[in-house]
Amino acid sequence: MSLRxxxxxxxxxxxxxxxxHVPAASGLLKLDAMENPYRLSPELQxxxxxxxxxxAINRYPAPSYARLKAMIRDRLGVPASAGLLLGxxxxxxxxxxxxxxAxxxxxxxxxxPSFVMYDVSTRLAGSRFVPVPLASxxxxxxxxMLAAIAEHQPAIVWIAYPNNPTGNAFDRAGIEQIIEAAPGLVVLDEAYQPFAPDSWMPELARHDNLVVMRTVSKLGLAGVRIGYMAAAPHWIDEFDKVRPPYNIxxxxxxxxxxxxxxxDVLLEQAARLRTDRGHLLAALRAMPGVVAFDSAANFVLVRVADGPATATAMRTQGVLIKDVGRMHPLLANCLRFTVSSPDENATLLAALSSSLAVSG
Ligand SMILES: Cc1ncc(COP(=O)(O)O)c(C=O)c1O
Structure with missing residues (x-):
């Protein structure tokens, strides 16, 4: 076949x-991407x-990013003995x-179901993705998981902690077993760490095959594209060779x-969102026809009778949420939405309630 x-x-x-696919959100209340609803104050802006x-934007950045890395270590709790890489x-x-x-x-x-980019990146790199369904x-x-690890001897086991799109943080003892059993790396993806009860960062010293990855996206900086990963320095040194030199x-x-x-401003916003997550969950659980799952993240997963019809009706009312029902059979009729400010949560609840009335 022609190469043209x-x-x-x-x-x-x-x-x-x-x-x-990122759906158009213009004119809609955007609650589909786990963004922090709060902006910086006018003074900080x-x-x-x-x-x-x-x-000096005429210059390339200094590719060591030493000052930012030092601040991340210092303020976000990366152990001094770990290596650190920015993405x-x-x-x-x-x-x-x-x-x-690969x-x-x-x-x-x-x-x-988990974060879709693990699968996508695996396939793009030319490796084979082995999915292991969650329990119901x-x-x-x-x-x-242990059987898949024994059979396939994976280079990497990805675990989102808390998990997207289900919102729960998996049992730590099970994860410990997986880290012990894995022949290669286990990456704990803590994208939602600002909203979670605990972290794996302090465990880095105990496991030389553990990588802890985080992002500043959910903390209120989704537009500032920065993630970081911490692991034993010999792993970081190798991964750094694959990083484009001026990637930030x-x-x-x-x-x-x-x-x-x-x-402190961002952490205070996260604390507010954790409190409002509790209020939102309580309101959802009082709503007939809605099963709301526990969340350790800044989003909530619910199950309704007809997920696609409910999502469409909510969109018609100006509220954009994520219909995750087709991602995996375990998620049939599930919808995921961001925990937002009290006003926006109220708008979401009203739209959900009236959408359930029309979607049956
Ligand atoms: C579990 C998980 N990991 C990573 C990411 C990507 O985050 P970033 O904005 O840093 O690329 C997301 C985004 O939603 C996520 O849910």
Whole structure:
């Protein structure tokens, strides 16, 4: 076939994929992407603007990102003994780890349903993705995970803690067993750590095959594309070879430094969202026809009678949520939405309630 056509030129994995779909949100209340609803105060916005305006954007960034890394270590609790690598969002770190470990015949294991990029990045890197279904209550099926690890000897086991889209944080004892049993790396993806009860970061010293990955996205900086991963330095040194040298822009770097100087503001917002998550869950549980699952993240998963019809009716009322029902059979008729400000949560609840009335 001609190399001048995509069908002849491209890898079959690419041809078989669809692009990551981000629905248009203009004019809608956007509650589908786990964003922090709060912005910086006008004073902080002005100060950030001045900081960014002074950056020499004619120059490449300094590729060590030493100051930002030192601030992340210091303020976000990365142990001094661990190595640290920054990514353009944790999405890029997933790609880096997938590419670096894609030896011929390599496999990657992850529970499903979970974050879709583990599967996508594995396939793009040319490795084989082995999905292990969660139990019906969304807990980790530890015996099935251990069996998959024994059979497939995966290079990486991905575990989102808390998990997206189910919102729960898996039992720690089961994860310990998986870390012990894995022949390769186990990555604990703590994207939702600001809303979770605990972290795996302090365990890095106990396990040399453990990687802890986080992002500043859910903390209120989704537009500033920065993720970070911590692990024993010999792993980080190798992954750093796969990282494009200037993967964080000077503007993102400076914005993240600025935000970390004002971390108290972001942490206070996260605390408010954790409290409002409790109120939202209580209101959802009082609503007939809704099963609301516990959440350790800044989103809530619910099950309704007809997920697609409810999501469509909510959109008609101006509220954009994520219909995750087709992602996996365990998620049939499930919807996921961001925990937002009290006003926006009230709008969501009203739209859900009237949508259930019309969608049956
Ligand atoms: C579990 C998990 N990991 C990673 C990410 C990606 O985060 P980032 O914005 O840092 O690329 C997400 C985004 O939703 C996520 O849910």
């Amino acid at each position: 056509t995509p069908a002849g030129l491209m890898r079959p994995e690419v041809l078989a994929m669809s692009s990551y 002005r100060a950030l603007g001045e900081r960014l305006g002074a950056i 353009n969002g944790s999405d890029e770190l997933i790609t880096i780890m997938s590419v670096a470990t 030896r011929p015949g390599a496999t990657i294991v992850a529970p499903v 209550d969304f807990s980790l099926d530890v015996p099935a 822009s000077s503007l993102d770097e400076a914005a993240a430094e600025f935000a970390l100087e004002h971390l």
